[in-house]
Amino acid sequence: MKYFVSPFNKKVKLKFPAKITIYDTTLRDGEQTxxxxxxxxxxxxxxxxxxxxxxxxxxxxxxxxxxxERKSVKKIANEGLNAEILALSRTKKEDIETALDCDVDGIITFMATSDLHLKHKLKLTREQALNVCMNSIEYAKDHGIFVAFSAEDATRTDLEFLKKIYKKAEDYGADRVHIADTVGAITPQGMEFLVKELKNFLKTGIALHCHNDFGLAVANSIAGLLAGAEAISTTVNGIGERAGNTALEELIMALLLLYNIDLGFNIKVLCELSKLVEKCTHMNVPENKPIVGKNVFRHESGIHVDAVLEEPLTYEPFLPELIGHKRKIVLGKHSGCRAVKAKLEEYGIEVTRDELCKIVEEVKKAREKGRFINDELFKEIISSVKGPVDM
Known part of the structure; x- marks a missing residue:
């Protein structure tokens, strides 16, 4: 595996959980986009x-x-996949029964816990919320499935009440409790504090479901892991409500290459997965999207291109082939002779030094006039300098 990241990363002594679980919610929270x-x-x-x-x-x-939706979940649950299949469920018996009918391996049942949500959405007191949650957990556990309890808006919930509701969920048999940062309003330092507080109070595993409203979903997820959380919720391309969720591809690659945490994923399919979700959701991946965006391995600046052609890691932290991506040299205002020459060599076209310099000049002029240098225009420029060419 060829990559080159900062050596200073290794100077910091960090401790991650021995086992980390990634549970992906592209098909649930991602679809709520x-x-x-x-x-x-x-x-x-x-x-x-x-x-x-x-x-x-x-x-x-x-x-x-x-x-x-029920048919979809049931179909996936019976597909024979290696992954455990979970379904979301409100704290209602009928929801749990519907999930059970889908043959899932487990459920994530949720209840809003912040005073803001209890008052304005659920119209419940804290005590009422406690009782509703526990009945659903107990009912699901009686059917022998995995049960996670998620406190919606946990990061804006009173700490003592949050501890109380998680402890009761643990007592009723919850296999995991989830911290939902529902509006992405916590900092990495706040997440570290919260997870440590809960770790000292609970025996049950802790998972994080982070939203990206302030662009901190991945950072908050990693901070939570370092504080003792053991599971992270993700979505492909970071899709989801509002600003989306923790991006699967960003989290996986950050853990693998920056923190040296290898979770055994087949990362060569990351770009295929990203493109599939892009196609199915009709949500275009931003060109500057970390890891899978088109621009991550596209280079135009002459100085950069010269270096990348000599050694890609000068301007890439890892090689695109690792995740099924491709490098592309883009011609434009900032292109130099070496970039244009490399592009000409792609098409098997030989030019003199004077012709090369003239083509570079014409490429710059065309781009400054607002024209994008696609294959058709590049051929037109070459022909204007050298005469008709085949590409």
Whole structure:
């Protein structure tokens, strides 16, 4: 594996959990992105690709939402994937029964816990919320499945009440408790504090479900792991409500290359997975999106291109082939002779030094006039200097 990251990373003594679980919620929270609707065919295709990656758990959906959603979750649960299949469930018996009918391996049941949500959304007191949550956990555990309890808006919940509700969930048999940073309003330092407080109070494993409203979802997830959390919720391309969730590809690659935490994922399929989700959701991946964006391995600046052609790691922290990506030299205003020459060599076109300099000059002029240097225009420029060419 060829990559080159800062050697100072190793100077910091860090301790991660011995076992880290990544549970992906692209098919549930990702689908809650406004305007996104995935059919059974699309959900199954994404689930298969997630399984090819080697994801540990897949949150396949929210079965009670519709009959089609129920069919999708059931289809995924019976596909024979290696990943554990989970479903989201409200703290209602009918929700849990619907999930059980889908043959899932487990459920994530949730209840809003902040005073803001209790008062304005649920119209419940703290005590009422406690009782509702526990009944659902107990009912699900009686059916012998994995049960996680998620406190919605946990990061804006009174700490003592949060401890109380998680402890009661633990006492009723919850296999894992989830901290939901529902509006992405916590800092990495705040997450470290919260996880440590809960770790000292609970025996149950802790998971994090982070939103990206302030661009801190990945940072908060890593901070939580270092504080003792053992599971992280992700979505492919970081999609999800509002600013989205912790991006699967960013978290995996950061852990692997920056922190030397290898979770055994088949990272060569990351770009395929990203493109599949982009296609199914009709949500274009921003060109400057970390890890999978087109621009991550595209180079235009002459100084950069010269160096990259000599040694790619001068301007790339890792080689694109690691994740199924491709490098591309882009011609434009900042291009130099070496970049243009490399592009000409791609097409097997030989030019003199004077012709090369003239082509570079014409490329710069065309781009400054607002024209993008695609293959057709590049051929036009070459022909204007050298005469008709085949490309």
């Amino acid at each position: 406004p305007g996104v609707c995935l059919g059974t065919k699309e959900k199954l295709a994404i689930a298969r690709k997630l399984d090819e990656l080697g994801i540990h758990q897949i949150e396949a959906g929210f079965p009670v939402v519709s009959e089609e």
